[in-house]
Amino acid sequence: MSKRRVTLIRGDGIGPEITEAVVQVLEAAGVPIEWEEAHAGLACLEKFGDPLPDATLESIRRNRIALKGPTTTPIGTGHRSINVAIRKAFDLFANVRPARSIPGIPSRYSNVDIILVRENIEDTYAGVEYWQTPDVTESLRIITRPGSLMVIRYAFEMARRLKRRKITCVHKANIHKTTDGLFLQCFREVAQEYPELETDDILIDNACLQLVTNPERFDVMILPNLFGDIVSDLCAGLVGGLGVAPGGNIGNGYAVFEAVHGSAPDIAGKGIANPTAILLSAIQMLHHMGLHEYAERIETALRYTLVSGIKTRDLGGNATTREFTLAIISHLPSATSSAGATESLAELPLTPLPPPVSIVQAGWQTAGVD
Template sequence: MKAVLIPGDGIGPEIAKSVENITEAMKLDIEWITYQAGAEYATTTKEVFEPGLVDAIKEYKWALKGPTATPIGTGFRSVNVALRQQFATYANVRPIRSFKGIDSKYENIDLVMIRENTEDLYKGIEYMINDNMANGIKLITREASEKICRYAFEYAKMNNRHKVTAIHKANIMKYTDGLFLEAFRDVARDYPNIEAQEVIVDNMCMQLVLRPETFDVLVAPNLYGDIVSDLCAGLIGGLGFAPSGNIGDEYRIYEAVHGSAPDIAGQNIANPSALLLAFALMLEAMGKLEEANQLRDALAAVVEEGKIVTPDIGGTATTTEFTQAIIEKL
C-alpha cells in the first residue's frame, strides 16, 4: 500500500523520519511517497506544493503530514486549508486523551473534537473595503452542517460514546450559527439513544476548564472547532500529544497539529508523538487496529516511564533515541 508523506517545515523532516523508522520496525506494508510543501518550500520555489503532490494524494487516497508554517499577515495560503478544500476533507477529528507521565492539571481526559473543515470564516472569502476597512464572510451551509453533525453522531455510535455536544454562538450569530444549530437538532433526532447537548462557545471554554469529564464528543463549525480543540489539547499537556485526521468521502489526510518549531529544527530534539499518534489514527482507519494499538501502547509506556523522553516533556533524549525506545517497546 502506498501513502503520501509530507514532512513539512522546521522539525517536520525529523519527526517524519520517526514515522518511517517505526513503519520499517513494525514491518508494515506501507510505502511512503514523499512530497514537499510549506513555507520553506515556497521560499525557493514560490509554490505551496511540490508538483505531483495533489495527484499522488488523488491516486493513493492516504496522506500523513508534518507541521507546515503559515506566515502571519502575508498572502501565503495555509497548506492545511488548501489541502482540506482541495480534497473536501470535511471532518477534522481530534482525539484528546491523557498520557500518564505528562505534567497536566487533569487526569483521565478522553474527548473527541469533531470540527467542520471546509467552510465558515476559514473559507477565506475576505476583501478590503478601503484602506482602513476589511471584511470577511462567514459562510455556513445546511449541507455541510448536517454532514459534520451526522459524522459526529455516527462516530459516537460506532465508538460506544454517549453524548454529542454542539458548540455555537447562535445567540448572536442568529443566521449562520443558527443554521448550524438547526442542522444539529435535525440530525440529533435520528439518534435518540445518544444525548444531544448545545453549549455556547464562550461558556464551553469555561466548562471544559472546570469539568472536562462531563463531555464526550464535541462538534463545531470551523473557527470554534479550531480554537476549542487547542484548548482541549491544553487539558492533556499541550499540542505535542494531539493528533488529527482530516476525513473526506474519498481521501484522508492525517497530521500533527502543532507548529513547525523552527527554533529547534535540525537539533534532533523534537517530540514526534503527535505525528506518531496521527499515524496510529491512520493505521486504525486502514483496518490495522492491532498495529495502531501496539504503537499507542508502546508510546504511552515510554512516556510513562519517563527515562528516554524528549526535552519538552522533561527528558534529555533525542528524537532518534525516543523513537528507538518506542521501537524496543514494540
C-alpha cells in the same frame, strides 16, 4: 499482506525529524505501507516557487491518504494556507481531534477523553475577506446546510460506532443567530436520527469555562470551523499540549493525518523535537486504514516509553528525538494490542448528501489561516 501506498509530506522546521521518527517506528513494527514522498511548505516555496505543488495534490489524489508534517504558511501575504488548501482540494470536511489523558504526560487532569469534530471547510475559513477601504476590512462567515449536515452526521456516526454516550454542539447562536443558528438547527435535526445518544448544546464561552473546570462532562463535541480550531487547541492543553495532540482530516474517500503543532523552526535540526503528536496521528491513520493491530502495538509501545520516564524535553524529560524513537522501537516486541488503545476513527459510512457549497469568487484569495 500487500503494502498500501501513503503520501508522506515531511514539511518544514522540525517536520523532517519527527516524520523520520514515525517512518522508523512503523518500519520496525512491520506495518505494510509504502511511503510516497511529496513536498509542501515554506521550503517547498523557496525551492519550487509553490508551497503546494500540483504534484503533491496528485500524489494525495492517487493514494487517497497522507501523513503530513507541520508546514509554515507566510503570515500577512497572499500565499494560501497549505492546510486549508489541502482540505478544500479533497473536501476534507471533518477535522477529528482526540484529546485523551496519557499516563506519563504531566497534566492538570487525568480523566479527559474527548473527541472533538470540527467542520473543516466553511465558516470564516472560506477565505472571503477583503479591504473595503484603506481603513476597513471585511470577512464573510459562510455556513451552509449541506456542509453542516455532512459533518454533523459524520460526528453522530462516529459516536455511534465508537459507542460514545453523548455529543455536544458548541455554538454562539445567541449572537450569530443566522449562521450559528443554522448549524444548531442542523444538529437538532440529525440528533433525532440517533435516539440512543444523549445530546446537548452549549455556548462557546461557557464551553471553554466548563472545559477547564469540568472537562469530564464532555464526550464528543461538534463545532463550526473557527470555534473548532480554537477549542481543539484548548482540549490539547488539557492533556499535555500540542506536542501530544493528533489530528485527522476526513472526507469521502480521502484522508490526511497531521501533527497539529507548528514547525518550530527555532529548534529544527537540534535533535530535540518531540514526535509524539505525529506518531499518534500515524496511529490514527493506521486505524483509519483498518490496520488496528499495528496501531495498538505502536501505541502500547509509546505508552510504555512515556510511563518509563523516557520523554523529550518539552514533556519534562531529557531524551533526544532519536533516543525517544529508539525507546519506542525497543518496546515493540513486548507490546501487545491493548484494549485501552485509541479507538478506530476509520472512515464512516455517510448518508449521501449534496457536496458542500463551493465559495469561489474572482479577486478573493484565501488568507494565511490554518
